[in-house]
Amino acid sequence: MLSKTKRTEIKKGAHKAVFDHEQLYQIIDESMVAHIAIIEESGPVVIPMLAWRVDDNVYIHGANNSRLLRNLKHGGQTCLTFTLFDGWVLARSAFHHSAHYRSAVVFGQFEQVNDNSEKDLLLNHFIEQIAPGRTQDIRLSNPKELMATMVLKLPLTEASVKISNGEVNDDTEDLDVPAWAGYIPYQTKIGPLKADAGLADVIPKPDYSTAYGERWSKE
Template sequence: MLSNSARTTIKKSAHKARTDTEILHQIIDESLIAHIAITEESGPVVIPMLAWRVGEKVYVHGANNSRLMRNLGKGNMTCLTFTLFDGWVLARSAFHHSAHYRSAVVFGQFEQIEQRNEKDQLLNHFIEQIAPGRCEDIRLSNNKELDATMLLAISLSEASVKVSSNEVADDDADLDVRAWAGFIPYKTVVGPLKASSTLDEGIEEPDYSPAYAKRWAEL
């Protein structure tokens, strides 16, 4: 069950709110992109970042000299948003056109992961999440690379979720309008793999499709 705080209470379209932690996890795991808010002297800034989940925490990484990482590394309050667009809703009236989507908002403060071994494991976890088994084939990060990278974690203890998947919401008075009504589904397709131009001949193509289930492209 998700937290229930003043910031996570959904007031607009409250019927779209979801409280199941599993839905929150699914949105984060499928999106892997967080839009993160910081406030600077010049004003607010929202920056998209790669983000991944391990248990009840979300992780982001970047260079030590990144303005975003420096800001978040100080423990400043922030907000992360994740959005998955699932399609358009076409109604009989212009007013009721809408969209299907799944979104999550996470509130809190980041903390730094300082210990090299833990940092290495968490960064490798992200690689394994997007390409299972890859860490067995590649050169892993060395100490210099790990020391140049800042890794931050934020708890999922304060989060909200909205899911829009409703039927076309035409007014009764518009049901006689002779216009097609329905949905334009929108799906993200992953793959197939495309080899680098620098790849040596004879290297077998790996299979990363298990990480993406039905989203993996069918040849």
């Protein structure tokens, strides 16, 4: 059960609120992009960042001189949003056109991961989420690269989830309008792999499809 706080209360479209941790995890794992808010002297800034989850924590990484990471590593309050767009809803009236989507909003404070061994494990976990088995084939990060990389961790203790997947919501008086009504599903396809121009012919093509399920394209 997700936490219920003043910040996570969904007021607009409250019937779309979901309180299942697994739904939160699924949205984060499928999105892998967090839009993160910070406050600078010039005002608020929202920056998209690659993000991944391990158990009940979400992680981001970047160069030590990243303005976003330098701002967040001191533990200031922030907000992360994850959004998956699933399609358009076409109604018989302009007013009731809408969308299907899954979204998550996470509040909290980041803390810095300082131990290089832990950073290495976390970054390799991220690679394995993207391409299962890949860390067995590639050169892993060396100490210099790990020192140049900042990893931040945020616990998923305060979050809200909203899912819109309902039917067309036309008014009764509009049901006789002679216009087509229904849905335009939006699907993200992943793959097939495209080899680097300098790749040797003797290197076999790996199979990363297990990470993406039905989203993996074989064409």
